[in-house]
Amino acid sequence: MTGEVTDPGGGFSGLPLEGIRVVDLTVVWSGPGATMLLGDLGAEVIRAECLTRDSRMAPTTLTKEQAEKSGYAGAAYPGWDPGARPYNRNASANWHARNKLSITLPPLQAPEGREAFLRLIEASDVFVENNAPATLSKLSLDYDDLRERNEKLIMVRMPPMGLSGPASDYIGYGPNFNALVGIAAMDGYEGEPPTSAGENYHMDEGAAAGVAMAVMAGLWRREDTGEGCLIEFPQSESLLAEMGEAIMDLQMNGRVPATWGNSHPALLQDVFATADEDRWLALTIRNDADWAAFVAVAGGELEEYASAGREARVAAEGEIRGAIRRWAASQEIEGLVEKLIAADVPAAEVMTELGVLADPHLHERGWFKKGYHPETGLHMYPGHAWRMSAVDLAWGRPFPALGEDNEYVYREVMGYSEAEYEAGQAAGYIGAERPR
Amino acid sequence: MTEPELQGLEETPGGRDAGVFSELRVLDLSRWIPGEFCTKLFGDFGAQVIKIERPGEGSLTRQAGPWPGDTPDPERSGLFLHLNTNKKSVALDLKLEEDRRAVLNLARDADLLVESFRPGTLERLGLGWDELSQANPDLVMTRISNFGQTGPYRDREASDLVLQALGGPMHATGSADREPLRKPANLAMYVVGRAAAAASLAALLRVKRGGSGTVVDVSAHEVMLSAPDRRSAYLLTAAYSGTNAPRGIRSAHRGAVLPSGPFACSDGYVMIYIMRQFIEKLLDLLADAELSEYFASGEVMLDEPVEARERLNAVLEPWLAGRTKHEIMREAQSRHIPMTAILSIDEVLDDPHFAARGFFHEADHPRAGKLRYAGAPWLMPDGWRLRSTAPALGQHTEEILREGVLR
Numbered sequence: 001m002t003g004e005v006t007d008p009g010g011g012f013s014g015l016p017l018e019g020i021r022v023v024d025l026t027v028v029w030s031g032p033g034a035t036m037l038l039g040d041l042g043a044e045v046i047r048a049e050c051l052t053r054d055s056r057m058a059p060t061t062l063t064k065e066q067a068e069k070s071g072y073a074g075a076a077y078p079g080w081d082p083g084a085r086p087y088n089r090n091a092s093a094n095w096h097a098r099n100k101l102s103i104t105l106p107p108l109q110a111p112e113g114r115e116a117f118l119r120l121i122e123a124s125d126v127f128v129e130n131n132a133p134a135t136l137s138k139l140s141l142d143y144d145d146l147r148e149r150n151e152k153l154i155m156v157r158m159p160p161m162g163l164s165g166p167a168s169d170y171i172g173y174g175p176n177f178n179a180l181v182g183i184a185a186m187d188g189y190e191g192e193p194p195t196s197a198g199e200n201y202h203m204d205e206g207a208a209a210g211v212a213m214a215v216m217a218g219l220w221r222r223e224d225t226g227e228g229c230l231i232e233f234p235q236s237e238s239l240l241a242e243m244g245e246a247i248m249d250l251q252m253n254g255r256v257p258a259t260w261g262n263s264h265p266a267l268l269q270d271v272f273a274t275a276d277e278d279r280w281l282a283l284t285i286r287n288d289a290d291w292a293a294f295v296a297v298a299g300g301e302l303e304e305y306a307s308a309g310r311e312a313r314v315a316a317e318g319e320i321r322g323a324i325r326r327w328a329a330s331q332e333i334e335g336l337v338e339k340l341i342a343a344d345v346p347a348a349e350v351m352t353e354l355g356v357l358a359d360p361h362l363h364e365r366g367w368f369k370k371g372y373h374p375e376t377g378l379h380m381y382p383g384h385a386w387r388m389s390a391v392d393l394a395w396g397r398p399f400p401a402l403g404e405d406n407e408y409v410y411r412e413v414m415g416y417s418e419a420e421y422e423a424g425q426a427a428g429y430i431g432a433e434r435p436r
Numbered sequence: 437m438t439e440p441e442l443q444g445l446e447e448t449p450g451g452r453d454a455g456v457f458s459e460l461r462v463l464d465l466s467r468w469i470p471g472e473f474c475t476k477l478f479g480d481f482g483a484q485v486i487k488i489e490r491p492g493e494g495s496l497t498r499q500a501g502p503w504p505g506d507t508p509d510p511e512r513s514g515l516f517l518h519l520n521t522n523k524k525s526v527a528l529d530l531k532l533e534e535d536r537r538a539v540l541n542l543a544r545d546a547d548l549l550v551e552s553f554r555p556g557t558l559e560r561l562g563l564g565w566d567e568l569s570q571a572n573p574d575l576v577m578t579r580i581s582n583f584g585q586t587g588p589y590r591d592r593e594a595s596d597l598v599l600q601a602l603g604g605p606m607h608a609t610g611s612a613d614r615e616p617l618r619k620p621a622n623l624a625m626y627v628v629g630r631a632a633a634a635a636s637l638a639a640l641l642r643v644k645r646g647g648s649g650t651v652v653d654v655s656a657h658e659v660m661l662s663a664p665d666r667r668s669a670y671l672l673t674a675a676y677s678g679t680n681a682p683r684g685i686r687s688a689h690r691g692a693v694l695p696s697g698p699f700a701c702s703d704g705y706v707m708i709y710i711m712r713q714f715i716e717k718l719l720d721l722l723a724d725a726e727l728s729e730y731f732a733s734g735e736v737m738l739d740e741p742v743e744a745r746e747r748l749n750a751v752l753e754p755w756l757a758g759r760t761k762h763e764i765m766r767e768a769q770s771r772h773i774p775m776t777a778i779l780s781i782d783e784v785l786d787d788p789h790f791a792a793r794g795f796f797h798e799a800d801h802p803r804a805g806k807l808r809y810a811g812a813p814w815l816m817p818d819g820w821r822l823r824s825t826a827p828a829l830g831q832h833t834e835e836i837l838r839e840g841v842l843r
Contacts, residue, residue: 012646016638033664041638075679091672167789172709172774179707182781184698186620194698194705194778198609198617205627205665213634214814216641221456221818231816237795238813242626246781248514249502251807256780262618269597271615280616284595346593350601350616353674361589367658382671385662386635390650
């Protein structure tokens with residue numbers, strides 16, 4: 001690896017991925033979530049974008065009036081205002097873009113696009129993409145093509161169903177593939193069919209850290225062997241590890257998981273309405289101690305069940321949950337959770353985002369970070385997924401405007417001459433504004 | 437050191453004998469899904485993982501089941517069997533001075549230690565970072581907890597549900613007129629474990645480059661808040677415009693005109709996710725001239741979303757009801773429309789796609805017998821391999837401790 005940073009004692013004092021350059025051709029959620037984690041660790045993540053392609057889930061033009069009419073989608077823009085360049089102001093893209101760089105490439109179908117992309121690959125360590133499997137093949141940008149230009153490259157592809165097999169060309173979003181691995185079938189309100197389920201984009205959540213780990217496994221191996229490699233990250237199969245106990249239960253007992261809703265077969269738990277509109281109490285009773293503590297707080301008709309042990313609670317679960325429901329409905333949420341927590345009962349309000357933004361624990365831990373960008377102004381940004389005592393994870397620019405790093409990447413990374421760079425500008429592919 | 441004899445395990449075709457992490461030694465002091473999944477990801481890729489378990493009781497995952505015939509048996513818990521492949525088990529009682537010394541000795545030769553006790557527990561036992569880093573300055577100590585090692589919630593009790601209520605996208609999940617809905621099964625706990633594994637590997641990579649050992653602080657709360665299951669984007673949206681994500685419109689990111697979510701069909705359910713760019717293809721699939729004409733007549737989705745949705749569903753739902761989930765998936769996918777069958781886990785295990793890829797691997801466990809296990813989360817050279825099934829409680833105590841004495 002290059003770009004070593006040493007501490008006064010002579011050891012390495014930088015971030016784990018300092019000096020590692022990542023080409024990021026990912027779109028939507030799971031891929032950008034993965035490359036975000038690599039940027040946190042000090043990698044230079046370059047988002048390869050294109051002025052004629054939407055890589056930020058935002059239109060080229062959108063008026064404030066249209067945004068205000070478009071429901072929650074309009075709320076993704078600061079002050080509900082998409083501004084002159086909505087693609088620079090959209091929370092659905094900016095949430096993952098901290099520390100990243102942005103360049104605009106010519107379309108990859110064009111010879112100059114292919115050559116520019118390959119020059120970027122030559123100068124990089126890692127390439128991550130989450131397009132449909134056939135996309136790169138059509139462009140003759142498979143691993144074998146790229147390896148010819150950079151044999152140490154680690155290429156990570158994240159096809160939802162893998163690169164081979166009868167369903168490998170299936171298209172869809174996270175929920176579609178949740179369905180193919182058994183997750184959607186057990187999602188829904190308690191005892192109700194899967195049609196009662198809400199939004200569930202779990203595959204996106206599951207893949208991000210997995211891909212980050214796979215990239216680092218590739219780098220680890222490269223340190224040992226000097227070789228690059230292709231890593232196939234089939235997002236659906238990666239998720240099947242989360243179904244392990246259901247896979248075992250099926251084989252051991254022929255059982256297929258039911259929809260549990262908020263309940264859990266081994267616990268007494270649910271989400272309860274309180275006296276405050278749309279403010280909800282999440283409560284779990286794990287054992288006799290939790291139960292005794294809870295009954296002491298709740299009192300009233302619940303005292304009737306005060307001495308109920310685990311088996312008795314299971315036997316009377318419907319009645320008990322009914323009694324808790326009646327009790328919770330009479331309680332104001334303010335102060336209620338604090339009382340339960342003081343009694344060491346696992347409880348929380350189901351938090352809205354504005355509630356999370358005000359959370360004292362997160363502020364004490366410095367989780368939210370301030371970020372300023374001329375395109376959006378100053379805002380609080382969600383923080384890192386984890387932290388290390390030895391070094392702070394990277395917190396640089398909150399996001400790059402489209403094409404913001406063209407000059408640095410083309411000239412210094414890809415080695416374009418001034419004349420070549422100016423030719424790209426004149427041809428209209430190096431720029432910062434999408435054609436309307 | 438000789439490996440104990442293994443039974444019925446498959447070789448990964450083309451793979452070297454050693455996995456990518458074969459130089460790593462991992463001590464696993466955790467007792468629940470996040471920690472055990474974290475260390476599984478190292479063990480399955482070649483690391484030597486030594487699980488420290490309480491004598492006579494063992495990991496909590498041994499007591500969680502499912503068990504064959506629903507008869508509790510710590511050696512046949514499906515959760516434990518799944519999470520503890522490629523690990524060794526050493527029975528040590530951290531309440532005993534002698535056993536704590538053994539842990540410290542093992543930590544001297546370890547690269548990574550993973551724990552998920554309540555914050556402060558290991559300090560009280562004299563196995564905190566001060567002691568561990570003194571024994572081994574290059575050690576990575578990954579500490580998984582509900583709310584992190586610092587801050588006012590540090591010592592709060594929590595559960596999966598409570599953590600999802602605080603951290604996950606739960607308030608925006610479910611029906612508008614009903615209570616918020618959590619993620620099913622133990623999915624959220626696995627997400628925490630995977631994040632801990634990635635964080636651990638990052639810290640190990642830093643040590644490999646010459647950096648010092650470190651504590652990695654993994655707060656389940658923060659893992660969920662930062663995740664791409666929309667919560668992180670929802671938080672930034674709230675910071676940008678003061679708006680909470682709504683619950684109960686099918687996708688929070690657009691209007692509700694286009695069908696997205698689970699729908700009933702003749703033999704079960706399908707998952708449909710139609711974004712704007714798929715509407716033409718969907719109309720072609722449904723082949724209803726009147727409906728196509730209506731959608732072509734103007735900006736109906738913007739101008740009269742309720743009417744547009746009702747007219748679309750009035751054609752879509754009977755179309756679905758006349759077909760099986762596999763028929764729908766085949767027809768839709770042949771036209772590149774995002775519709776898939778909602779499969780239950782028995783159908784997943786029999787699915788021809790995963791079978792063709794050889795995803796599931798059968799192995800024979802001395803007590804639980806032949807079972808199929810979920811396979812590689814990703815494919816790479818020197819990658820995933822099922823080298824051994826889960827250990828019996830304390831199976832390797834003598835072997836590992838003797839090795840320690842000899843050193």
